Amino acid sequence: MSTQTLINPPSIWKRLWRRSHGDSPLKRALIHAILIFACIVAIYPAIRVFSVSLRPGDRLLSTSLDLIPQDATWANYQRLLFQTDFFLWVWNSLLITIVTSLAGVLLAATAGYAFSRWKFPGRAPGLILLLTTQMMPAVMMLIPTYLMFVEITRTFGVPLVGSYLGLIVAYMMGSVAFSIWILKGYYDTIPIDLEEAAKIDGTSELGAFYRVILPLSTPALAIVFLFNFTYAWVEYPLARVILPKAESFTWTLGLRSLQSQFNTEWGTFAAASVLVAIPSLALFLWSSKWLISGLTIGSVKG
Amino acid sequence: MASLSVTRARTLPMRVLGEMDWKSVGRNLPMLVVAGATIWFVATFLPQQQRLSPEYVVQSATDVTKFTLGLVAFVAALEIALYIVLVRMLHWQYALPYMLLAPAAIVMAFLFIYPFFYNIAIAFSNRSLQHFLPGTYDYSLQYGIENFTSVFTDKVLHDTGFWEVFFRTWAWTIINVFFHVLGGLGLALLLNRPLALRGIYRTILVIPWALPQVIAALSLRGEFHYEYGFVNNMLVALGLPRVQWLGEAIPAFIAATLSNIWLGIPFMMVVILGGLQSIAAEFYEAADMDGASAWQKFVNITWPLLQPVVAPATVLGTIWTFNAFNVIYLITQGGPAEKTDILVTALFKSAFEFYRYGQGAAFAIVIFFALFSFSAAWIKISGALKAVNE
CATH class of the missing domain: 1.10.3720.10 (MetI-like)
Structure with missing residues (x-):
């Protein structure tokens, strides 16, 4: 604890910059783009399940791609429990x-x-x-x-x-x-x-x-x-x-x-x-x- | 003396608070929050349940406790018996290891070795739905020959033969493992660079692996629905025609493959990332001095040094994909018209949907040898899993 407070810690932005140093900005942007895309692919089905669970009964089968439905309800959870x-x-x-x-x-x-x-x-x-x-x-x-x-x-x-x-x-x-x-x-x-x-x-x-x-x-x-x-x-x-x-x-x-x-x-x-x-x-x-x-x-x- | 103990008693709680590892509490905070929320949730909603009555809770908890105590008593009795025989009577030098091993060995004998040989016996019988009760079935060499030949010549499913399923399974396994390694390697290489937000990306990318497979598979099945699944709606949004994902043979196979690739990449990514981090930076510094290109560095340093990690992970991945029962059974159910069944789902169906136990047992032995010979060959070639012979 004491040793950490003695040294003035660099700000979070400085640390992030230092950590990401090494690749050119364009390349870094590209890597981030790929990783963000991969993250969306990885997490999207899970988010979809969550969004379906919030839908009211008459709109369960909807073609919309909204993540949080406008008329979200807990009815499905009540029914489940x-x-x-x-x-x-x-x-x-x-x-x-x-x-x-x-x-x-x-x-x-x-x-x-x-x-x-x-x-x-x-x-x-x-x-x-x-x-x-x-x-x-x-x-x-x-x-x-x-x-x-x-x-x-x-x-x-x-x-x-x-x-x-x-x-x-x-x-x-x-x-x-x-x-x-x-x-x-x-x-x-x-x-x-x-x-x-x-x-x-x-x-x-x-x-x-x-x-x-x-x-x-x-x-x-x-x-x-x-x-x-x-x-x-x-x-x-x-x-x-x-x-x-x-x-x-x-x-x-x-x-x-x-x-x-x-x-x-x-x-x-x-x-x-x-x-x-x-x-x-x-x-x-x-x-x-x-x-x-x-x-x-x-x-x-x- | 008395006063001393009083002060100690007063300061103890303070000391405990002062010396508590607050950092570890902070690290585990998400888990504690989830656990607390779960307990609150159960305590709130449990009393309004219908089926889960208090009697059932008490009854089942008692049953399970009895079972556990029975197991402990069995182990204790076994150890005492072995002690008397091996140590007191025989004075055997290996008495102790055998005593340590005995309970697990008996469980394995009952749950693995006996069923393994029983399976061979069933393969030499005519057991089926009509021949289920004792006395209605019997064992003979003739039945065994019939069962084994029928696996190869007759239908293993309703109207699909063995070889079709066999080659589909290998195609399924090779395609999947190839993309698992490719995707896992690509993501691991990106995550191994100095990069902001690396930890967050890594956590999110692991989610398909962390999600219980049954949930993932059943939800993905819904997402391949013709009208309401997001895959088709995405295609429509991009101006493409809808696809009958689960209604036609090749799209159904593609749907199952895509799902399984999605499920399998995170494991490879994590394993390969671990391997990448163990490669010393000196190799790359030396290569930089020699003016090597990124591709040359990958081919000559990264890939060869990753082999000790990639080889066993590939064996594991192959075995898992070969046995990916949940994915196929829960997404396509082998359909349409048994066009996406792989060996393990075909085996499950032949035994528990068509009730052909005799033929199913023979089928299981054939599959076992297919998988076993692959694993043995791979272990021999790659030298993975050396630990057995040390």
Whole structure:
């Protein structure tokens, strides 16, 4: 704080000028033009959804390209909140997502450590198996998983098909494998000397993991939690197969059901999109720094 | 002594306030505002909901808590059993890693290895809508041969064969990944220059990636509507004729491709930007001294040094695009007349719309090998993902 106030900071315009120095003004204008165009392309569909959500019911299907309609209204939001199961969908999604993410972190934290620190028999096949699960699209595992769940539901009476428990179990396949992979990559970057020092100080191998490595890995554990969260939060095909009934819909299924009722629900759909997209966008942008570094921690090390 | 503790108690809140990391609070302010708004919003509107009754909330939360506790109890029991067997009885040197690994390994065995082999078994059965309940279907080599040959010779969809979908999928993947890399590289090169407002541009450009795909795909589907979508209205504003985007084969494929390119560029942009920033400036200074042109610098410095980043990102992008179920299924639904189906949507339909589980399972194995051989070849060529063999 004190060092900053001692030096007279250059004004913001000076800083902007200095930062943009290097290209000729014409070239800079061109670059800005391209980037602004790209930004408009990137953001325009999102703004359109917002504008549709504000339109009154009789003008939903309009050919106008206005962004804020002249007779803007909140009617679509009222309809969404009071006449559809929007809250139910979001609640189901939240439950499924949180449990999936927690289970992924819980199971992967120790497994990733085992892969990182020991050369036990079966390590290489295990790692290849983990990679294979990442290449395996969820749709391909859908037939056996679905039929297996049907059998379990029938034989043991555990309702895996048609309940969010089944969906949590199904999501765990993707989340556990991915979490192990990322966490193994992160543990690899922690020098083994730390545990050795802890062991010399008298703790056991497990104690070193629990007292030294886990606290150091909090950022990586948070990244893994966030990754699993975003994976389960936006997943569609598995949910569609495992949750056929409307009372256990997640928001992805709910939004789809709004849109498939042809044109009538277009405004409600847009309102729902806005309400889901704002927290999702905020979460992503807020965590993007760590998410992107997380991508490079584990999977693309080279 | 007593007085000391009193002063400490009085100053503690002040000290906490004084030592709080206000900068980090400021950085996370947008998130805090959104979280607060969400909580307010839910608290205001929740009581007026119909389906989400308090009983349902309590019931589902209890179910999920029970499930989590069950999982924890299962892990604990497993660990105790393993401890007794591996450590106490066998004194095995690898006891600890196996104990650490066991819970995840069992979950993976139940959720990946078993279904994987079960899938092969289903491919050798006659399971379908008519043969769904136990006792109505059975397994034999004959069924397996029929299923696998029918994937290649019969229709995999209602009236589209395997090869048509196969070649369309590769065309789809190659076109998409090409434009992802091209667009991502172009934007990253622009953003890597000294430029005002760079952070703002970068944040806005990431939005297509940050938006949940289901929302993006469903909204884009609406925007390709013949009369009301903005694409056609934009064309009209430019004096061009309207296009039947979702009603004809080639426009529908173009619509899906455009949407997927829009969705995929930000990921490549971010990854390539990271790669560009790690290239040392000395290379360019040396090149400037030798009088190299911008193009020469790009070909001889930037592109080769980007390879360690671009190669794995391309593999990932290829796998994602190959599996872009949401985009196709939610925008065109494979239509019109199955002209935009790719392998994964065809597989989904054959199993869950036509209920041909046996043939679907065989189809899944074929797709898996197509993707697996591509990935293996690419990894071998590019040397990406070396981490496995270290």
